[in-house]
Amino acid sequence: MGKGHSQREQARETIRTFICIEIxxxxxxxxxxxxxxxxxxxxxxxxxxxxxxxxxxKFLGGLTASRLERVKTxxxxxxxGIHSFExxxxxxxxxxxxxxxxxxxxxxxxxxxxxxxxxSRIEDGLSREGFEPEKRKFSPHxxxxxxxxxxxxxxxxxxxxxxxxxxxxFRANEVIVMRSDLKPTGSIYTPQSIIAL
Numbered sequence: 001m002g003k004g005h006s007q008r009e010q011a012r013e014t015i016r017t018f019i020c021i022e023i024x025x026x027x028x029x030x031x032x033x034x035x036x037x038x039x040x041x042x043x044x045x046x047x048x049x050x051x052x053x054x055x056x057x058k059f060l061g062g063l064t065a066s067r068l069e070r071v072k073t074x075x076x077x078x079x080x081g082i083h084s085f086e087x088x089x090x091x092x093x094x095x096x097x098x099x100x101x102x103x104x105x106x107x108x109x110x111x112x113x114x115x116x117x118x119x120s121r122i123e124d125g126l127s128r129e130g131f132e133p134e135k136r137k138f139s140p141h142x143x144x145x146x147x148x149x150x151x152x153x154x155x156x157x158x159x160x161x162x163x164x165x166x167x168x169x170f171r172a173n174e175v176i177v178m179r180s181d182l183k184p185t186g187s188i189y190t191p192q193s194i195i196a197l
Contacts, residue, residue: 013064013065014061014062014063014064015062015063015064015065015068015179015192016061016062016063016179016180016181016182017060017061017062017063017068017071017177017178017179017180017192018056018057018058018059018060018178018180019056019057019058019060019071019075019122019175019176019177019178020054020055020056020057020175020176020178021054021055021057021087021172021174021175021176022054022055022174022176023053023054023055023089023142023170024170026168026170027053027089027106027142027168027170028050028051028053029050030165030168031050031053031106031142031144031165032050034092034106034144034160034163034165035047035050035144035145037159037163038104038145038156038159038160038163041152041155041156041159042151042152043147043149043151043152043153043155043156044147044148044149044151044153045104045145045146045147045148045153045156046145046146046148047144047145048143048144048145048146049186052186052187052189053142053143053144054142054176054178054189055087055108055140055141055142055172056143057118057119057122057140057175058119058122058123058126058131058134060126060131067129068177068192070129071126071129071177072177072192072193074122074125074126074128074129075122075125075175075177075193075195076193076195077125078118078121078122078124078125079118079121079122079175079195079197082114082117082118082121082197083114083197084171084172084173084197085112085114085115085171085172085197086112086169086170086171086172087108087110087111087112087115087169087170087171087172088108088109088110088167088168088169089106089107089108089109089142089165089167089168089169089170090106090107090108090109090110090165090166090167090168091106091107091109091164091165091167092104092105092106092107092160092161092163092164092165093105093107093141093160093161094157094160094161098154098157098158098161099154099157100150100153100154101147101153101154101156101157102146102147103143103145103146103147104143104144104145104146104147104156104157104160105141105142105143105144106141106142106144106165107141107142107165108140108141108142109167111138111140115140115172116138118175118197119138119140120138122175172197173196173197174194174195174196174197175194175195175197176191176193176194176195177191177192177193177195178190178191178192179191179192
């Protein structure tokens with residue numbers, strides 16, 4: 001393979017990218033215990049590894065390296081003037097409904113104004129870069145699993161909702177532009193830019 005060819009390949013390569021806020025180990029560990037209890041129900045679910053759980057603000061899909069640079073700049077601009085803030089994680093639920101769930105989640109029980117502002121400013125900055133604005137209302141959550149088949153899915157959702165998740169607060173100090181590489185063993189996440197608040 002010639003040198004020029006590999007450079008063209010790199011230019012064409014797209015980087016799966018999303019924007020998120022990291023959550024503390026204490027919450028990840030508790031989510032891991034919750035997942036373990038739900039695994040006792042026989043169901044087809046892709047569980048999110050606790051180490052991979054983040055508060056996702058926006059999923060952008062595959063980006064070229066040059067577009068990723070513009071995204072980093074847009075997120076930096078959007079974050080200016082927003083200081084670190086507290087987020088309270090708590091409660092559980094599923095989308096779209098407990099009777100036919102597709103996504104299982106732990107919730108954000110208190111959405112601070114700063115988080116809402118940060119989200120809106122990121123959306124505005126990215127729409128100027130040609131990204132489609134999100135049509136759904138912002139409902140921050142931590143995805144803990146995705147249902148693969150309906151078998152016993154409603155039972156898992158019901159157990160999740162009954163289990164709940166005791167509220168825990170943490171301080172968000174940074175926003176991360178994250179790369180996601182899909183491997184047979186699961187997704188590998190690599191920060192591309194960490195923007196301090």
